[in-house]
Amino acid sequence: MTLIETANIGQKYAGQHILKGVSLNINRGDVFALIGPTGAGKTTLLRLLDLLEVPSSGSIYFDGMDVTGSKRLRLQARRRMTFVLQKPVVFNMSVHDNVACGLKWRGEKGAAISQRVSRVLEVVGMTEYSSRNARTLSGGETQRVAIARALAVEPEVLFLDEPTANLDPVSTSRIEEVLAHIIGEQKTTVVMATHDMSQGQRLASRIGVIMNGEILQVGSPGDIFSTPQNKEVAQFVGVENILSGVIVNRDDNLVTIDVSGSLIQAISDYHIGEEVHALIRPEDITLAPRKETSSARNTFEGRITRIFPVGALVRVEVACGFPLLIVVTKRSAQDLKLTVDKKVYATFKATAIHIIKRWN
Amino acid sequence: MKKNAVITILAGLVIASLLVSASGCGQPRLKVATTTSLYDSGLWDYLEPMFEDEYGVEVDILSAGTGIALEYGMRGDVDIIAVHSKAREEQFVADGYGVERVPFAYNYFLIVGPADDPAGIQGLSPEDAFRTLYQSASSPFISRGNDSGTHSKEKAIWASAGYDYEEVRTAGQWYVEAGRGMGPTLLMASDMEGYTLTDIGTFLSYPSDLELVPIVDEGAILLNVYSVIAVSPEANPKTNIEMANNLIDFLTSPHIQELIGNYGVSQYGEPLFIPCAGAEPTS
Amino acid sequence: MTELWEALVTAVKLIISFDPEVMAIAGRSLAISATSSTIAALICLPLATVIHFNKFRGKRTLINIVQTLFSLPTVAVGLFVFVLFSSAGPLGGLDILFTPAVMVIGQVILISPIMLGLTISALSGIDKSIADTAISLGASRLQTAVITLREARFAVLAGLIMGFGRAISEVGLSLMVGGNIRGFTRTITTAISLETSKGDLELALALGIILIVIALIINLVLNRVQQK
Numbered sequence: 001m002t003l004i005e006t007a008n009i010g011q012k013y014a015g016q017h018i019l020k021g022v023s024l025n026i027n028r029g030d031v032f033a034l035i036g037p038t039g040a041g042k043t044t045l046l047r048l049l050d051l052l053e054v055p056s057s058g059s060i061y062f063d064g065m066d067v068t069g070s071k072r073l074r075l076q077a078r079r080r081m082t083f084v085l086q087k088p089v090v091f092n093m094s095v096h097d098n099v100a101c102g103l104k105w106r107g108e109k110g111a112a113i114s115q116r117v118s119r120v121l122e123v124v125g126m127t128e129y130s131s132r133n134a135r136t137l138s139g140g141e142t143q144r145v146a147i148a149r150a151l152a153v154e155p156e157v158l159f160l161d162e163p164t165a166n167l168d169p170v171s172t173s174r175i176e177e178v179l180a181h182i183i184g185e186q187k188t189t190v191v192m193a194t195h196d197m198s199q200g201q202r203l204a205s206r207i208g209v210i211m212n213g214e215i216l217q218v219g220s221p222g223d224i225f226s227t228p229q230n231k232e233v234a235q236f237v238g239v240e241n242i243l244s245g246v247i248v249n250r251d252d253n254l255v256t257i258d259v260s261g262s263l264i265q266a267i268s269d270y271h272i273g274e275e276v277h278a279l280i281r282p283e284d285i286t287l288a289p290r291k292e293t294s295s296a297r298n299t300f301e302g303r304i305t306r307i308f309p310v311g312a313l314v315r316v317e318v319a320c321g322f323p324l325l326i327v328v329t330k331r332s333a334q335d336l337k338l339t340v341d342k343k344v345y346a347t348f349k350a351t352a353i354h355i356i357k358r359w360n
Numbered sequence: 361m362k363k364n365a366v367i368t369i370l371a372g373l374v375i376a377s378l379l380v381s382a383s384g385c386g387q388p389r390l391k392v393a394t395t396t397s398l399y400d401s402g403l404w405d406y407l408e409p410m411f412e413d414e415y416g417v418e419v420d421i422l423s424a425g426t427g428i429a430l431e432y433g434m435r436g437d438v439d440i441i442a443v444h445s446k447a448r449e450e451q452f453v454a455d456g457y458g459v460e461r462v463p464f465a466y467n468y469f470l471i472v473g474p475a476d477d478p479a480g481i482q483g484l485s486p487e488d489a490f491r492t493l494y495q496s497a498s499s500p501f502i503s504r505g506n507d508s509g510t511h512s513k514e515k516a517i518w519a520s521a522g523y524d525y526e527e528v529r530t531a532g533q534w535y536v537e538a539g540r541g542m543g544p545t546l547l548m549a550s551d552m553e554g555y556t557l558t559d560i561g562t563f564l565s566y567p568s569d570l571e572l573v574p575i576v577d578e579g580a581i582l583l584n585v586y587s588v589i590a591v592s593p594e595a596n597p598k599t600n601i602e603m604a605n606n607l608i609d610f611l612t613s614p615h616i617q618e619l620i621g622n623y624g625v626s627q628y629g630e631p632l633f634i635p636c637a638g639a640e641p642t643s
Numbered sequence: 644m645t646e647l648w649e650a651l652v653t654a655v656k657l658i659i660s661f662d663p664e665v666m667a668i669a670g671r672s673l674a675i676s677a678t679s680s681t682i683a684a685l686i687c688l689p690l691a692t693v694i695h696f697n698k699f700r701g702k703r704t705l706i707n708i709v710q711t712l713f714s715l716p717t718v719a720v721g722l723f724v725f726v727l728f729s730s731a732g733p734l735g736g737l738d739i740l741f742t743p744a745v746m747v748i749g750q751v752i753l754i755s756p757i758m759l760g761l762t763i764s765a766l767s768g769i770d771k772s773i774a775d776t777a778i779s780l781g782a783s784r785l786q787t788a789v790i791t792l793r794e795a796r797f798a799v800l801a802g803l804i805m806g807f808g809r810a811i812s813e814v815g816l817s818l819m820v821g822g823n824i825r826g827f828t829r830t831i832t833t834a835i836s837l838e839t840s841k842g843d844l845e846l847a848l849a850l851g852i853i854l855i856v857i858a859l860i861i862n863l864v865l866n867r868v869q870q871k
Contacts, residue, residue: 052779083779089772092794101790102780153781367868374681380674381743391741400841405825420741422822423837436730437740541840567843596730598738 009058033204042193081157088146090134102153140171160192241280262321266353275358282327284352391438399423401561427507436596440604444509458589465633471576473555486579487521500554505537612637650848672830676811679750691762692788712756721819724749741822754806761802765795
């Protein structure tokens, strides 16, 4: 089932280590999202996986074959995959001819080409643009043509490097629709790089988080999202409350953590005396003007220090012995009459806290 | 579709071009190197078709300075040369490059200059005229300044007048070395209101207006004899000696000699050449 | 001023009357330069792609030399070719001196640096991502070279036109190796040279005007092809 496997590969450019000790495997049928901030090494890793470059250390296997060194084997394997660049480049010819290029180069003939091209243009929704010169298209349209062109040759693996990074929100959702359709219909293995965590969540079946050239965590979107393994991953996936403390009590798997004098209760297997981080997602905290009785174990009184709206939500910063960031809907913010300096009570369940070993 | 039509037409033109460019290869031809003064008179254009018809051969006439013509002959790049520099021609034959020097026509050089003759050399002998020009050093004299027959003649006159040519070259700004053909040299003399030595053929047949008139036209030294020399097969085995000899026979034949003697009369009022096959003049 | 006007009038008369001698030398100029341009293009386009797409030691130096050769004086090339093909020279046995064929060879030598240099320049102007994209779609090295040339076609064609322009306008080479033989190797430029030295400036200017008109027509045609 493993289609591509890397064993401890590294890559150097001009003396700099861009990738270190990356061991990954991509399974047939996976939709694998490689997530990380800009400069993390996503493009480099993608190019290595597509066998466009040779790693400076380690080995790569495609469909069971070691393709690290052999130029011939790499070429063979590469022909079964295609790559869509971050800023895709279209040739100075019609959309139809662009999409047909890969097929022509592989020796396909006229009628078969036309058929395949129209089918694939339909998938990406660009049928009306067939005879237009590809250079006259907008960013989103160009991206769709590039995807069509890559799909036309029916690759076993489709690589996409930040497919929506340069697009406006409307074009972005259009592309995501196309990708979702491809994933659903074509059963192609997809490997995409993105810095947008939520995009990865929407489209991928597996996620790999990469930072500073190293893979920090690989797992399903749910895993990464709710149980990030370290601080960097946590911050990247949007866990914005990272509290440092030490376990002072333990009762079965219910632990009490001392965080700057306040006591928080959470579920964990760690022992008394261990230094830990408590991770809480801003959406998992509720605010109330009065202390409410609820099943939640953790309630803290505090003062609102900052409020600012972000889109349809409102971010509220509260000081309650330790800083907390809470996210509520605009409606809630209005209903609760939230203002700076107001006294509020922040509440969160023990189960909403994710405990990881302290890292700094 | 229109694009394909254009490409097809272009391709057709290219193929036609290739055919033109490859033409003439392998055909037997007679290559003649002749001096510019003889060529510019138009005599060759007049005689060439007659010769080609009679002998059924393509004649290639290259017009070049006497020096270059002799070089072509030495290298075997032409089959026959027609120039007007007796001393160098005799050397050419003596060195084994040419078979025999055959004079076939002559005319005279003349010194031309501005109508008002500022240097006052009208009516003098060529040598005296040159002496006067040198000593007064006021009116410009335009020399051919190249390897031509005319230039050789000019140098001969300086020598006859008692001057070392190197002295003359460095004598002053009045002595101008044009380094050009006879036509441009005449034009320069006309523009600069100066004097120059020219053959009568080029002078009479010059198409544009020149501010020059004949000033000195008498003197034995002004004799200008044209000879034709076949390139020697001993020096250059591949030379077309047979056809070269035909041309010599042609030029020295009585009929052609008569035509040469009449050439230019209707256009210029006087003949440009005097035939002299077998009877080279000495004065 | 009247001289120029007279020349223009003469030029028009010669063209309209289809003067046979002028037609012949114009056709010859075109034929020789078209042939040499085509041969040079067939050599230089593939050579340029090979140089552009490969890394090798001395590549920068090679390109510098090519660009230096843009300024080859036509008389210098003429002298070189003359000495080569003269009866007394190494290739004299071919017996093509003073024929159109040797003029073509000389022009090919003359314009190849320009065509080569400008084509390499044109290819360098195409982003590497074009080649990368082609490779990722499965193009072979040859197919990648072809698509890059296609993308650069505007600039490549400009280089070809430039080469043709240099060929059809040169005098020094044609005079030296062609000999300016009437009816055989006389071209417009060598005819201009001859008429000038004979003093017929009006005719020389008229021929010059005709040459420019030919060049203009060629350019217009090639431009239409360039647009598509």
